[in-house]
Amino acid sequence: MGEPLLIRASLLNPVGADHWVFYRDGGLLVHEGRILCMGPMSEFRQQKVSAMLELDSLLVPGFVDVHIHWVQHHVRGRFQSDLMEWLRNHIWPEEIEFDNELFARRHAQTFFHDTTRAGTTLGMAYSSPHVRALEIAASEAIGDWVLGNSIMEKAAPEPLCRASPDNADQVAPLLKKLGHEHYAVTPRFALNCSAELMRELGDLARRENALIQTHLSESLNEVREIREAFPEAQDYTDVYDRAGLLGPRSVLGHCIHLSPREHETLARRGAWIAHCPSSNEALDSGRMDLQAVRRHGIRYALASDVGAGPSHSMLHVMQRFLAQHRDAGVDVNAREALYHATLAGAECLGRDDRAGSFAPGKRADFVELPLPDRRGGPDHWFESLLAGEARDLEERPLRTWIGGSPVDLGQEEDGDDWPPLG
Ligand SMILES: [Zn+2]
Structure with missing residues (x-):
């Protein structure tokens, strides 16, 4: 006692x-x-x-990082190019390695050591598509983490893709095994999934009241590819909205190139943005329109987005948050930075009663x-x-x-x- x-x-x-x-x-x-x-x-x-x-x-x-790829930690900040090129040439080949259990365990240990060393005590992370790597990360976690295996069925190297319905079928047992507090339904992003798969995941997440994490509107090339892949949708945000993936338990990485209609949709659904300023700088993705996010009352929390983000340090993320928006003439201050790197993140993950x-x-x-x-x-x-x-x-x-x-x-x-x- x-x-x-x-x-x-x-x-x-x-x-x-x-x-x-x-x-x-x-x-x-x-x-x-x-x-x-x-x-x-x-x-x-x-x-x-x-x-x-x-x-x-x-x-x-303790700092809260609501969007980080633990499987990219060892290659963080190493590559700087367009998002789609960076994913296809550098990140996906790296993630294939997480099929190896020893490799996965060693990297999980380093990741949790380093994030804890840097002051992060709560977070939500993307894993590779491999279920075993996800379980290894869950067993090695230090602090309080939500994890999700990236769900991909197409538009990526074959070893990372799973055929559906396996993708959706995998989710319910993982939710049960890791628990609602520690597992997030993680369609990697719309280009990797069909509308049918996303709808299935959306239904399941709503039924189970599960956290959802995905990426939305990070680069202009990505937005262009989405428009071609989903001609029936009004815009990128609508792709997820039609699938039932937008709600107060949804955490959307980036949200940079959004129209007023898309901002309105996010506000109406009560979805959260994972704002990743250091990553956006590193990949030259653009600046999230903080004024529009504030105007629409959309909630956001800060995140490192390692490995596009060059560092897992939330102090560094706060530094880049202040610098990036100040450079654009937007009024931001240290209080706002700290709040969005701590309490807002806990609210985003449904933990403000305890963190x-x-x-x-x-x-x-x-x-x-x-x-x-x-x-x-x-x-x-x-x-x-x-x-x-x-x-x-x-x-x-x-x-x-x-x-x-x-x-x-x-x-x-x-x-x-x-x-x-x-
Ligand atoms: Zn990301």
């Missing part, structure tokens, strides 16, 4: 898109892996607490960051933590805590300065 532990540190807690609560001298009371309460340290002075830990660091809730912020009853999952220079307020503090190259940001967190304990990630092979764990 153990006694409650009071952690004294600076705390930054996102509570909304434009609002966070900051305690320069804060206290976080943790018991049995959950948060009992948090507030300014002065509120804890009267309380009798047997165990207290004083940290010279800034704590933020995404510091609140009583939630899991004590958080990231310990070095204290920035003490001038200025929290906006200045937090933005200074987002400065640097991707590699620096991947290693900026001092420790990642899951369920009230720092995760012991062991010695890194390259002898990096991972601090000893208490």
Whole structure:
């Protein structure tokens, strides 16, 4: 059982898109892996607490990455070309390798090590089409993950494609085995699936209230190919809408080249966007129209989209989010970035009752960051933590805590300065 532990540190807690609560001298009371309460340290002075830990660091809730391809982690940021070319020439040949169980296990271990090291404690990831690789990832996961095997029946190398109805038939047993909390129905994107298959998956997901993840409107070439493949649909978004794949449990990667009609459809269905600014920069896909997304009240959460995204660090994603929209003259700030990399992601995955912020009853999952220079307020503090190259940001967190304990990630092979764990 153990006694409650009071952690004294600076705390930054996102509570909304434009609002966070900051305690320069804060206290976080943790018991049995959950948060009992948090507030300014002065509120804890009267309380009798047997165990207290004083940290010279800034704590933020664990990061949430709602769109990442764990099977592309080892080739992240390596290729920069048009999306369709990149998939066909580089990514699909790599994913074929995940048929090999040893290969899959080794890469799963590295992926979860690296994402945890970088402060991600909750996420949703695409797997390769191989069911065994998906099960291996589920068994190796550190933290709280939703996984889905990419469902592909055509327009990709033969070893990645499965004939339908096998594709849909595979889903129900996997949902049962991994559980609704940890499995997402994952038609990779419309070009890989027939309208019939997507309809079947849409029906099943609705019946089971399952999470759905797919890609929508990432590049102009892709949009063009979709128009040819689905002449009956009004637009790309309509392809998914007709299949019943759009709802509040749907998470659509990218959503860059959308018409007002498509934005309206997403808003009406209550679907989520996985906004991947660093990936969009890397593949030169364009900028998601944040103003239109805000205007239509479409909900979005941030994501790394590794391997198109060059880094799994959500600090890096937040950096690119601010830079990309500011370059376009759009007003964005650090509060919005942190909210969309934490609490919004938890809401997107249906976990805001237990993750995404510091609140009583939630899991004590958080990231310990070095204290920035003490001038200025929290906006200045937090933005200074987002400065640097991707590699620096991947290693900026001092420790990642899951369920009230720092995760012991062991010695890194390259002898990096991972601090000893208490
Ligand atoms: Zn993706």
